[in-house]
Amino acid sequence: MNVIEVRNLKKYYGDVKAVDGISFEVNEGEIFGMVGPNGAGKTTTIECIEGLRKPDEGEIRVLDLNPQKDREKIYKLISIQLQETSYQDKIKVYEICEFFSSFYSNPLDYKKLLDKFGLHEFRNSYVMKLSGGQKQKLSILLALLPDPRIVFLDEITTGLDPKARREMWEMVKDLKKEGRVVFLTTHYMEEAEVLCDRVAIVDYGRIVALDTPEELVTKSGIDEMVSFEVDMIDVSKLREVKGVSVVNFKDGEVVLYGKGGDLLKGIVDYLNANRLTFRNLRTKKPNLEDTFLKLTGKKYEEEKDEDVN
Numbered sequence: 382m383n384v385i386e387v388r389n390l391k392k393y394y395g396d397v398k399a400v401d402g403i404s405f406e407v408n409e410g411e412i413f414g415m416v417g418p419n420g421a422g423k424t425t426t427i428e429c430i431e432g433l434r435k436p437d438e439g440e441i442r443v444l445d446l447n448p449q450k451d452r453e454k455i456y457k458l459i460s461i462q463l464q465e466t467s468y469q470d471k472i473k474v475y476e477i478c479e480f481f482s483s484f485y486s487n488p489l490d491y492k493k494l495l496d497k498f499g500l501h502e503f504r505n506s507y508v509m510k511l512s513g514g515q516k517q518k519l520s521i522l523l524a525l526l527p528d529p530r531i532v533f534l535d536e537i538t539t540g541l542d543p544k545a546r547r548e549m550w551e552m553v554k555d556l557k558k559e560g561r562v563v564f565l566t567t568h569y570m571e572e573a574e575v576l577c578d579r580v581a582i583v584d585y586g587r588i589v590a591l592d593t594p595e596e597l598v599t600k601s602g603i604d605e606m607v608s609f610e611v612d613m614i615d616v617s618k619l620r621e622v623k624g625v626s627v628v629n630f631k632d633g634e635v636v637l638y639g640k641g642g643d644l645l646k647g648i649v650d651y652l653n654a655n656r657l658t659f660r661n662l663r664t665k666k667p668n669l670e671d672t673f674l675k676l677t678g679k680k681y682e683e684e685k686d687e688d689v690n
């Protein structure tokens with residue numbers, strides 16, 4: 382059994398095809414990520430899976446249950462951290478924890494969770510006084526109270542500083558270690574790369590690619606970039622080095638693109654064989670960010686071509 386199964390999901394708002402035929406499954410033990418530009422349909426997809434929105438078409442199963450028909454059962458098994466959550470202003474951290482705990486017959490001990498998330502010292506603070514990162518931690522804590530099998534996190538790190546973001550990453554990894562399935566969306570490609578076992582890239586309500594972050598990058602076919610400084614060089618000869626596809630030489634700097642495990646070695650061998658002194662050798666391998674930009678329409682190839690003399 383797949384933990385989540387989505388088949389041909391469609392959700393339209395008038396002319397807007399928010400989700401336009403999406404299919405995928407999420408497996409046991411996975412951190413599954415969905416990335417895509419603003420308005421791509423991530424939140425709509427997540428909220429259909431959670432049973433918060435009614436799909437126009439398609440089938441969804443969550444732990445073999447139907448999110449529309451089996452709402453009560455599903456709500457005992459999943460937890461939801463909505464993209465936008467606001468809490469009552471004049472409520473204290475421990476009060477909101479007690480309030481949320483009262484919804485469940487057998488909630489986890491919120492005091493232990495406050496400790497674990499470093500929020501214990503803020504238990505008497507008003508929620509409105511917490512920082513963005515602390516609020517996000519609190520909203521995850523509240524989502525964890527029912528001890529869920531699946532945790533949905535819609536953009537949990539948006540607006541957080543790098544340190545808070547990394548703390549959040551550790552929390553998400555812990556959820557996986559505890560045996561929970563995590564379904565997250567993010568705008569940070571590094572986050573998806575670090576956390577997710579598999580990532581779906583969505584655009585205009587459709588999945589344009591779905592795989593492990595590594596495979597997505599490999600399959601994108603984007604070249605590696607190598608650059609170095611050199612006084613003089615015969616660019617045409619450099620183009621003959623195995624794996625090199627594009628070479629640009631400007632203001633004493635060579636920037637070249639190419640592929641293959643031997644690319645860098647081939648270049649350095651060529652430079653040494655021709656007694657060319659080079660400085661500042663740098664390489665940049667393609668990452669998920671590059672892949673995302675390529676697949677969602679930013680014209681990586683054209684940008685690259687513009688550099689070529």
Ligand SMILES: Nc1ncnc2c1ncn2[C@@H]1O[C@H](COP(=O)(O)OP(=O)(O)OP(=O)(O)O)[C@@H](O)[C@H]1O
Pocket residue numbers: 394397398399400417418419420421422423424425426464
């Ligand atoms: N309740 C609604 N009524 C009308 N249109 C909606 C509604 N909710 C979403 N949409 C539209 O559906 C599309 C998908 O929205 P959705 O919120 O799913 O995108 P998203 O991928 O989560 O974007 P973001 O990265 O900005 O959170 C958008 O064009 C949005 O304007």
Ligand SMILES: [Mg+2]
Pocket residue numbers: 423424425464535
């Ligand atoms: Mg969204």
